[in-house]
Amino acid sequence: MKIAYSPCPNDTFVFHAWTHGLIPGAPELEVTYADIDITNNWAANSEGPEVMKISYAALPWVLSDYKLLPCGGALGRGCGPLVLTKGGAVDTNNPAALAGKRVAVPSERSTAYLLFRLWAARQVPEGVGEIVVMPFHEIMPAVRDGKIDAGLVIHEARFTYRSYGLSMLMDLGSWWESDTGLPIPLGAIIARRSLDAGAIADWIRASVYYAWTHPDASQAYVMQHAQELAPDVAQAHIDLYVNAFTANLGDDGYAAVAALLGRAAEEGLVPGFDLSLLR
Incomplete structure (x- = not known):
């Protein structure tokens, strides 16, 4: 098989x-x-x-x-995707600051991207700017190097993003769980x-x-x-x-x-x- x-x-x-x-x-x-x-x-x-x-x-x-x-x-639970940014690129205390920014995502047909879109519809009413699809292992280096303003990451990135000098803008899993009570x-x-x-x-x-x-x-x-x-x-x-x-x-x-x-x-x-x- x-x-x-x-x-x-x-x-x-x-x-x-x-x-x-x-x-x-x-x-x-x-x-x-x-x-x-x-x-x-x-x-x-x-x-x-x-x-x-x-x-x-x-x-x-x-x-x-x-x-x-x-x-x-x-x-x-507690295992959802994260929206990451580098200090100064986006105000981590103000999700609406993503408006007009370039955001990298691992796939446009991923749960991570759906959660991001559902969250952004409420938190970024003006809409984010360009969505850039790239392999997930390239996203954190791209955010670190200033090639994009923010990145949507999955998998082990939640354990390693600090080593890239990045900050978390939102834990989309925590948002989903608090909003629905579901995994x-x-x-x-x-x-x-x-x-x-x-x-x-x-x-x-x-x-x-x-x-x-x-x-x-x-x-x-x-x-x-x-x-x-x-x-x-x-x-x-x-x-x-x-x-x-x-x-x-x-x-x-x-x-x-x-x-x-x-x-x-x-x-x-x-x-x-x-x-x-x-x-």
Whole structure:
């Protein structure tokens, strides 16, 4: 079975057991490592592997061909994207100061970008200026070097942005949680509707539980793909993004996804779709 997920520590931790043939009865995996912006486009164009990690924000474009699986993804609390700036570029005490500024984002079909747009609609009524899409690992250096005024960052950047001399303008996850009371839906696992989604979910869930039961088993695999992260940063990443929602979305997880995409559809940020397709 072909699968695509990112080289980030949470994904390699979750899929280590299945990828290495440690889940009884699960088929052998052929893995492609790809950033979420790439898999979002593959899924939207019905290309790519049978199973993929994409952004929840990309679901409205793909649900006719792919089914959302109830496990393996990334939701949580205290783990949302951050809006960063460099001292003097934007007043960190006044979000409206983003008006007319250049802001870098990792993808226009990411949860991070949806949260940013929903937040900015309220906090920056005059509208931000140019949106620049760039790979997430290039965003903080670009903000640091003054190439852009602010950056929307994800993943381990929340642990490392201070080392770039940057300041946080807004924690969009905290804003979302205070506004809705729900967790933040970040990355989803999807499978082609022609496949046995129940069996795939069982294998993924078994891989998650194996990872939790044998936390040291995946360490070498995680660090091999961790993009030069320090081991403590990689572990902090895993601790933050691999949680109860990874094993089972549950009612709160599905409610969070429906709330995010429902609001985004009302704002015209994503196509309208039948929310019943989420389950």
